[in-house]
Amino acid sequence: MMGIRFILMFANVVVPACWVLTGFSLWAGSLMFGIHMLTLWAIFWPSCRWWGDVTCEFKTDEPEVWLTIDDGPDGDNTRVVMDLLEERKAKATFFFVGAACRKYPGLPAEVKRRGHGLANHTENHRAYAFWCMGPRQISRELTACSASIEKLSGSNPDLFRAPAGFRNCFVHPVLARLGMKLVGWSARGFDGSRYDVEKIISRIEKRIRPGAIIVLHEGRVSDDGIPLICKTLPRVLDLLELQGLKAVIPKIS
Numbered sequence: 001m002m003g004i005r006f007i008l009m010f011a012n013v014v015v016p017a018c019w020v021l022t023g024f025s026l027w028a029g030s031l032m033f034g035i036h037m038l039t040l041w042a043i044f045w046p047s048c049r050w051w052g053d054v055t056c057e058f059k060t061d062e063p064e065v066w067l068t069i070d071d072g073p074d075g076d077n078t079r080v081v082m083d084l085l086e087e088r089k090a091k092a093t094f095f096f097v098g099a100a101c102r103k104y105p106g107l108p109a110e111v112k113r114r115g116h117g118l119a120n121h122t123e124n125h126r127a128y129a130f131w132c133m134g135p136r137q138i139s140r141e142l143t144a145c146s147a148s149i150e151k152l153s154g155s156n157p158d159l160f161r162a163p164a165g166f167r168n169c170f171v172h173p174v175l176a177r178l179g180m181k182l183v184g185w186s187a188r189g190f191d192g193s194r195y196d197v198e199k200i201i202s203r204i205e206k207r208i209r210p211g212a213i214i215v216l217h218e219g220r221v222s223d224d225g226i227p228l229i230c231k232t233l234p235r236v237l238d239l240l241e242l243q244g245l246k247a248v249i250p251k252i253s
């Protein structure tokens with residue numbers, strides 16, 4: 001996959017130059033359009049591995065899944081989420097945003113104490129800007145978030161999820177330098193952009209199986225004032241129970 005990464009990066013420099021040097025020829029313009037489309041695919045398709053590895057499922061012989069919760073912490077709502085998990089003896093990994101950790105400084109340690117996982121979801125969660133950041137800015141987003149989590153919990157996260165899953169060619173070299181792994185998902189209901197609980201659950205249900213990585217989001221509130229995750233999480237836990245699946249935190253190697 002490293003090969004594809006370098007070919008795409010190289011083509012993004014050479015092909016536009018060819019287009020100019022050939023007097024804006026049609027063939028070079030078409031080639032440039034194709035290269036740009038492939039590059040956009042690699043950036044915006046969360047499970048695409050052209051830039052480097054992304055864990056979208058985990059290997060297991062047991063009836064178990066990995067529940068991941070993005071965009072927190074969200075104050076007392078995160079505590080309600082942990083209460084819901086504990087009622088069903090489920091464990092989850094929280095992909096926290098650094099700035100939100102500083103807003104709710106007690107939560108990273110509480111998540112750890114209650115036996116859940118902590119992971120990095122950037123310092124500022126700039127979903128519409130992260131994918132076009134340069135290596136220095138990406139590095140700052142990751143290191144600042146990890147520093148906040150470590151300072152507030154004592155744990156240095158080794159897992160990272162890009163905001164909305166969008167990332168460019170500079171992310172993997174930064175992850176390699178920091179000794180971190182990129183985590184995606186295999187079951188999402190688009191609860192970060194829709195509010196229809198039935199649609200969210202029906203989409204996740206179709207994708208639940210042993211080794212699945214399920215993603216839910218904190219921080220969204222339904223029209224009736226109830227946090228969306230307080231409606232979706234119990235339904236996901238019901239589905240898991242129905243299918244005899246346990247929510248665990250796997251070792252990702």
Ligand SMILES: [Zn+2]
Pocket residue numbers: 070071121125162163164
């Ligand atoms: Zn997010």
